[in-house]
Amino acid sequence: MSSNTQNDLIGIADVAARLPQFINKVPNLLTGLKQAYLRTPNTPSGLGLAFERAVKRNPYGDALLFEDQRFSYKELNNWANQIAHYYLSLGASKGDVITVMIENRPELIATVIALAKIGVTSALVNTSQVGKVLTHSINLVNPIAIIVGEECRAAVDEIRQDLNIAADRFHWFADQETLKDIGQAPEGYTNIAQVIDDFPKFNVPTTHKVTGKDGLFYIYTSGTTGLPKAVIFTNSRWMLAFGTYGHVLNLNEDDVMYCTLPLYHATGMVVCWCGVLAGAATLAIRRKYSTSAFWTDVKKFNASAIGYVGELCRYLMDAPESAADRDHRVTKMIGNGMRPNIWSKFKQRFGIKEILELYASSEGNVGFSNIFNFDNTVGFSPIPYAIIQFDKEKNEAVRDKKGYCIKVNKGEVGLLLGKITKRSPFDGYTDPEKNKSVIMKDVFQKGDSYFITGDLVRDIGFRHAQFVDRLGDTFRWKGENVSTTEVENIVSEYSKITEAVVYGVEIPNTNGRAGMAAITLSENETLNEQDLTNMVTEFKKGLPAYAIPVFLRIQEAVETTGTFKYQKNKLKEQAYDPKKTSDRLYVFLPSTNCYCEMTDEIYKNIEDYKYRF
Template identity: 55%
Template structure:
């Protein structure tokens, strides 16, 4: 960390004029962030209806060549809500939603929100056992599947607890052409045609603690956990980003390629345009080469990001028209300090609304003061405490209390659990309790363990340092080491595996690496078969980039936990080990053995991971 990143009083005071100019928005957002009234109607459905009233004929959503006004989008969501209610779905039920980024995904979530139904946002990369787990975990009463995911669902449909109520959305403009539903599915576009376009009364029956959607997170162990994201949390993000931090207006257009099964896209980006009744420009997938072309084509003034996205854009060859865009604000998380200022200068960006939050967490930071190299400021009660990485636990003093770090120091980030900052937890109460530290600074207090190492840089600002425990972040996604280990151990020829994240120079996050013990010599092992198996069973970002072949039993602690710290330090460096190491290079279809030359090419950034 550079000492220049420390926030001083003069630095803070220099930002006051900028903050004061948005004082009404900050006050409104702050009030919304502190809502505790459980009887006040609120949430996503009401926000869509409010934006429709403010700007009925303004563009709500642009996707490729489709443009929907707020009036059109709201009416479509109402028809879908009316139909789902007519077949018996009601407040408190859950619907599994598996659709890639396109208007049908947003209209489905909007319809569910208006009914008080919880939309389980399935990660569209999931396949096989992981997909079965994610479906069955939330006990859905229905499933809404996009045409692009039907094949993945059909492969595992026999293992799903849900047998009926499978609905279909074609992979096209379903307002114009409903497409043909496959056998065993009802075509939603056809079914809702004659339903009511009026706002349902149920829109005003969602309250602070009512579930809005499930977002799946790797958490720290095991298969994905379904995190309850309720209407109250959405309302707080709507206030915090829509009114306080991002500060767009009705003429602004925010472009996002981020997957909407994650909160950065679904919550932060969408809330940022709903508050001023601006426009969301949605892309199906990220393209580094086509990104700015899309921005210019649609006249976008803002975009949502994760750190990897910015790195990919920054690695594109410089062009004379790099600053030929209308973008003034970007919002997201993970922009690396090493490229932060260069990125802003190159593309002419005024404001980076970096944020820190997690789907399940109760503590959040936002860069409202527009400082460089920080996740920003947090108004809620948090603590950064000293952490012993060797013992994998926070340090406690002689009285048994945890110890806060000093300015400039890093430690484990905790969020205090209070009425104003509750921890809603997971579907599994045991997993919820494991995420809570008790008696931290005084008897009876409770704090949420974020699992993240953060640095205190002063005046309630922080920097993200790293992820702890059995989860690492790669390609903007959290990867559960336990989940990958379970999949690896299920392949014939692998006796045992231990998975961890390792750093590759000039990349963001940590790439997956697995130490594996085989039943044969590695020269005889079926690496091609393993690759095909991993591509079937795991999302692309969770497939290990490196395999370290271990001939002996794995090294463990006294409590039989794998010794990962040493492995992380040695990573794929052949100079630090005698093991054979294999790598899955970008665009390669199989692992190849690493040698000194290929290691140097990776370290020199010749491969784009």
């Protein structure tokens, strides 16, 4: 018997063993799939409608927990309605866009619900953005207004004169419990908490007029031009996530989902919250992730499920073991990026029974979900997709003599493509030219079209896959996508640097890839001790913390291809090992404020995981 046949038989046996657990979910899953697929672009649907249905189902149950604040579904709905009525009074209507820049707190949730109810698209700006990048992100989507939390106001004030927003449309929430204390708005801002007080709390009439084709969110993803791309997330797409991920999680009114992920990302805002709304359960949020407070919060909120990304799981595994590891009722978790080398250990240490690992991207049309609760897989996909052979050296798909792509065999790694159909459309970016660059035509036959995910996955059979790596001009670090071009542009602005090549390198026992910049200095320039501090200071002004290069490499010249593309493969291979290059290497170590020169001792300590990057 061949090894492939044996593996198939083992796989069939594993599926059979898990069927009883899966069958319990089937009624709820079928309900979700009906909502996800039995719809048209013109069908009333989306977040606003789903939220109002959850309000009817569980009006006095907890909808949202934050710190010591608690909101029932009815209370949260009343608050959102006041915000919605206010924006209707300003003339906001379906198709408009409003930028929202508030950290994880109730004001963000209430605002998003409000705008969803009136068909206005919320542009969910990354709250870490500053300077030119923030200006670009806001102006890109032509918002009619901006809603800013006090915690983000300094970043907005710095670029306010560059924003294409009317002076009287800068709206503000105090950084406090604004339903009890509205605060005093700074000059030039309208205090939302104050102006909504006179508006009614009943449901707005517009919710049932919002259809699947209407925009719900703009979610920002790293761009190859060096600036973020805005991805439109329609209500129809939200319903697909709601009907699949939301119902697979199978929560009910007694469940609490604890989410520390930033809500400007789809994993938190869409996946985690979908699961909550599908079961009229409770969402518990925290401003920012904290390892030391994680299980304390879980206990405080009596959470039964958690949202995660791989980096979060690693941080929890790195923390010293304690009684709190099992002193909770969490049995389920949903997210992405769980590393295979800690998967089983994590379940055992923290008493987790189900890891609903998933695969999806903000702009993509294909998704996987681990509905059978297998280990080390992103799960199953009902969406048509293909995993094709890909030549990383040439950076192109491998094609046969007829010019068509070739699917990988079971167990092999290839490029994941999502077939574009009526049921799995590609909603796209704001820029039509960018849409062209991510669509591959004539893949297996003339006239077909597939979305290029840019991700390498392993085909493990039974329509299941395992995530392997990310291609192209982005890499993932600390749960965030980092645009190499964006970082290259900021690094190159430093006065002594003429050119920078940025790429991701792996550090043992961490998730994703840390940023490394191979830089070329101006003629006759050298880096002194002050430069090593100044560079960190300057990079922080233009980049979020996760995008600042961890490593620097000083090169005399940048090696390019015949078409002037940077040769990154060799740089990635040599990484930050001082034995593999004579170039000077520097590292930005945790809890420091400057780069220091890489030594053999520091390199060994990094490899031995003595620094917590």
